Amino acid sequence: MERLTIGDLARATRTKVETIRYYERIGLLPAPPRTAGNYRAYAAEHLGRLSFIRRARDLGFPLDQVRELLALADQRKRSCEAVDAIARQHLAEVERKIADLAALRRELADIIGQGRQGTVAECRIIEALAPT
Secondary structure, eight states: OOOBOHHHHHHHHTOOHHHHHHHHHTTSSOOOOBOTTSOBOBOHHHHHHHHHHHHHHHTTOOHHHHHHHHHHHTOTTSOTHHHHHHHHHHHHHHHHHHHHHHHHHHHHHHHHHHOSSSOGGGOHHHHHHSOO
């Protein structure tokens, strides 16, 4: 495979150039070798690793869990238990957020249902948002 520029890598993974540089700075993505002109020269390994990071981020995994998953992915013969534990922990967080959003939805629907008539001074939505 030919070497990729940072722009090529960004387009291939739908990742912003600044995000790629950030992942390099924090150690999620290894720094690539440089060309004679001091440009980054990415290889297939970078593309695969960044695709993994991107997919994990799309699934909502925080960076610390992505880092753990990457470390585990590099240990191909290890038991999947640790990966499963990270995924279960993330699922619990997603379920908590869904419950929070459902409660928020109910509250907003209640407020909206109460605020259909009268003037702004009598508006239930404004009352609910105002400090007590």
